[in-house]
Amino acid sequence: MAQSGFRRWIVVITAVSAAIMELIDTSIVNVGLTDIAGNLGATIEDVSWVVTSYGIANVIVIPMTSFLQGYFGRKNYYIGSIILFTLASYGCGVAPDLWTLVAFRFLQGVGGGALLSTSQGIMFDAFPPQQRALASALFGLGIVLGPTFGPTLGGYIIDNYHWSWMFYINIPVGILAVFLSLNFIEKKEDEYDIDRSKINIDWTGILLLTVGVGSLQYVLERGEADDWFEDNIILYLTVAAAIAIPFFIWYELRGTKTPVLNLRVLKNRNLALGAFLVFVVGYGLFTSVLLYPLFVQRVIGYTATKTGQLLIPGGAIAAVCFPLVGRLLAKGVSPRYIVMAGYVLFAVFCFMMSGYNAETTDGYFTEALLIRGVGLAFLNVPLINSSVSTLKPFELPTGIAFTNMTRQLGGAFGVAITNTYIAQRSAYHRVDLVSNINPDNPLATERINSIAQGLIAKGINSLDAISGAYRNLELAVQKQTLLLAYLDTFRLAGVFFIVSFPLLFLLQNKKMDAATAKAAAEAAH
Incomplete structure (x- = not known):
């Protein structure tokens, strides 16, 4: 009411x-x-x-x-x-x-x-x-x-x-x-006269969902830290997810008349496409939240407080844009066009961040984060509305819950792939950088001698100065390795949005009718 x-x-x-x-x-x-x-x-x-x-x-x-x-x-x-x-x-x-x-x-x-x-x-x-x-x-x-x-x-x-x-x-x-x-x-x-005795609880579905999705989430979040399949727990839970999730799908579709999650709604093309696109948005949202602090703290040296402060303008512009998006939807503007704009803006943010370096100033980060804020404002609500717009009213609770789950899984996938990709790209760039540090490279020799002379000038003996020069050069290599790996990972996130962009054209342009809008009000998000 x-x-x-x-x-x-x-x-x-x-x-x-x-x-x-x-x-x-x-x-x-x-x-x-x-x-x-x-x-x-x-x-x-x-x-x-x-x-x-x-x-x-x-x-x-x-x-x-x-x-x-x-x-x-x-x-x-x-x-x-x-x-x-x-x-x-x-x-x-x-x-x-x-x-x-x-x-x-x-x-x-x-x-x-x-x-x-x-x-x-x-x-x-x-x-x-x-x-x-x-x-x-x-x-x-x-x-x-x-x-x-x-x-x-x-x-x-x-x-x-x-x-x-x-x-x-x-x-x-x-x-x-x-x-x-x-x-x-x-x-x-x-809600006033719920008769729980007439509600059949799908205990088997709940158990399979818990084991399957819980195992998958664990593998995604812990895989890189635990060296993936070299760890027995990761291996066992991967097997558990591979068994439980398909069996859950079969059981919910064929094995029970009262499924805990009505998977039949995925026959709806808009919901299936929308859920995947929400997955990509979840990936982008959580990846950017993870990557940005790592970048500015470990490469540039910002404090935790300053890292957070630079996020405030982007959050503020998102706060302004969300009511604007609501008014556009209320006036009948197609959600698909708004989502397309959001996809483009988020990809622009990713590629801007992939071009920064250790000398980048606060203003450039603020500019990129402002674009991110507008992009996310244009993505979330219109995409969910478009995903469920062609569902029947009684299908909405399941449809919207499913899009929420895929956003969370997209975030978990984003964290997993980000950690793995950073580790792989760091190893690649380190090998490339270290290969240039040898006695045959005059630039490397000149850099080491310059650092050593600076240390000698501070009163350090020549033997310790040479060792100190190599240590300083190693720290510089580590910092540059991280920088290049982070830039590659931002670029990868941008590619995800570009590759999935054509799927937006397959979404049906349909505004919710009165019955569907009323049912959406009663849906569990």
């Missing part, structure tokens, strides 16, 4: 805040892993589980959201998820050891997946049909701002406070969201 005036905007603030809170937590800890490892006495390899466990929980829960809302009722499920997320955040902050922290991060991901998947449906209900494009735009703003400002907020906390405050800041937001949800979010009509 549509709200009006003050109540409507309270619902908007509640839903968007909950979604941003969940998405911030996908990236906020990335800049604090070193501090967490040092404080808890863990290795960097082990502490990466803090990120992995959250992502696995997210990607398992998201596709089950439609079923869980139907079983518990949307409002109950939403409030329960906020409470779980908030309590788990407190548990993360007080965790005495790494594995307790990992366990609470998993619970936080379970609650967070529900927040992301339910908030937009709640927002849609607060707006009349003719204003729901604006509701989509406002919610899409949260989808982009969360991962974008996560590193900003995390960097500020790490530079000024204890890492546990990355989790404690969720507590007041969560308490406020529970209070507002109890008082301002209304139940749907079918």
Whole structure:
């Protein structure tokens, strides 16, 4: 039921805040892993589980959201998820050891997946049909701002406070969201008399989905760090995913009449194409969030705080563009054309970043990040709307949940391929650079002698000066190797967008009819 005036905007603030809170937590800890490892006495390899466990929980829960809302009722499920997320955040902050922290991060991901998947449906209900494009735009703003400002907020906390405050800041937001949800979010009509005894739970489907998607997410996130198939766990989970996912698909299509995820909706061409394109957008979003901080911190030497500050203008222009996109959609502008513009802008961002170097100034990074912000604003909401625009109303909850899952998997794929590609390109460029450092290369000899003379001038003996010159040259090689690898990886991300661009022409241009728009309001995001 549509709200009006003050109540409507309270619902908007509640839903968007909950979604941003969940998405911030996908990236906020990335800049604090070193501090967490040092404080808890863990290795960097082990502490990466803090990120992995959250992502696995997210990607398992998201596709089950439609079923869980139907079983518990949307409002109950939403409030329960906020409470779980908030309590788990407190548990993360007080965790005495790494594995307790990992366990609470998993619970936080379970609650967070529900927040992301339910908030937009709640927002849609607060707006009349003719204003729901604006509701989509406002919610899409949260989808982009969360991962974008996560590193900003995390960097500020790490530079000024204890890492546990990355989790404690969720507590007041969560308490406020529970209070507002109890008082301002209304139940749907079918939530008042749910007869759970008549709901058949697809336990087999849930188990297969958990094993298949959870294993795949683990392999994507941990593969590079654990040397892929040289690690037995990666090998076993790859086999588990290869068995569980096809069996899940067969079982949901043929083995049960009450599937936890109705895969038949993928017969719809728009949804199948849209899901793949959303996968590419997820890849681009999460890859850029990972690559940009690595680039500016490890190559140029920015602090975590400054790294985050440069993201603010891009986030601000996205905030301006999202309502504009909503108005364009409301006026009947084809989502496909808006998405095409977003694809082009994001590819431009990637190729701009692939041309920068260690001498690049703040202004150039700001310019590229502004283009990224506009591109993401043009991509998210129109692409999801276009993906589900040809579905029947009863298919929308599954269709939208599926696009959410593919965005998360795209992000996991992006992180995996980025880490692997950086490692491969670093090795390639190192061999190329080191091959030029030999006694037969006069430029290399001149550089070493110049560094050594500078060290001798500072009072260091000649033997130690030569050793120091080689060490300095090694550091320069490492820095240049990383720079070239990052540039290659930005270029690869741009290629993904160019290669998938022609698929946009295959999307049907169809505006949602009234029945579909109404059903979208009731969908679980």
